[in-house]
Structure formats: C-alpha cells, structure tokens
Amino acid sequence: MIGDGIPGIEIRDEAITLGQLLKLHGVAGTGAEAKDMLAAGVVTVNDVVETRRGAKIRPGDIVDAAGEVFSVVTRAD
Template sequence: MIDMTDNIPAVPIRDEMIRLGQFLKLANLIESGAEAKEVIADGMVSVNGEVEDRRGRQLRDGDVVEIGGMAAKVEAPA
C-alpha cells in the first residue's frame, strides 16, 4: 500500500502533541494567531481530510493539516 502522505512536508514538534492553532503558525501555513482563528472558524482547515473548527484540537504524530492547497504533517519526537 502506498502512503499518500510521503510527499507532504513533515514539521517537527517538541512534545507528543500540539494544538492546531500553534501548528498552523509553526508550519508557516498562516502568519498569526488571529489569522489561525479566522481560517479555522471559516472552515478552511482540515485535519486528516476532515474540516476542523476547533483551534485547540490536539494534533499528534502523523496528523496531516491542510489549508488552501498547502499541507503539513505533524512529526513528534520518537
């Protein structure tokens, strides 16, 4: 089976989890916390293919976040 997430850039995080709003900024998918709040509220962000409207959603290793045709994968420490 082919892993379709192989070509999505991995963004390392410090801990086992990170909140969605923080990850959007860390991955440079958005520029500010205010922008994160706005795009999430507008339904423009998906996590693992499903629209997510909670800025505090906890992301873990392997989760894929997409916004506006860009994507990034969470990479937690081993």
C-alpha cells in the same frame, strides 16, 4: 518530507494545538489569522474539517491548511 512526499513539520511534544501548528508552519502569521482560517472551514485534519483552534494535533496527523498540506512528525533530538 515523509515517505509519501508530504512535508513534515516537527514538534517536540506529544501534541500541539492546531492554532500553534498553523503559526509554526507559517500558514498563519498570528493567532487571529489562524482563528479566521478555522472559522472559514479551510483547514482539515486527516480529511475532516476542523474549526477548533485548540484541537490537539499529534504526530502522524495530516493537515491541509487552504491547500498547504503537511504532516506532523516527532522531532528527533
């Protein structure tokens, strides 16, 4: 969790696509599920509805996927 109580999802690169992130976090089991969530408009990034599966998500971004809120953080190796 980060300082404000929001759980953090670690990524190893400087960015990840939103579709990959939704699968990594487990809110979407497949790419098709991620696509459906995005098409339904139930995913926001930094409080803005996002519909692009390929949108680049970077550390510090806050994602709300159908009520599941998490932050993206850089993995400390």
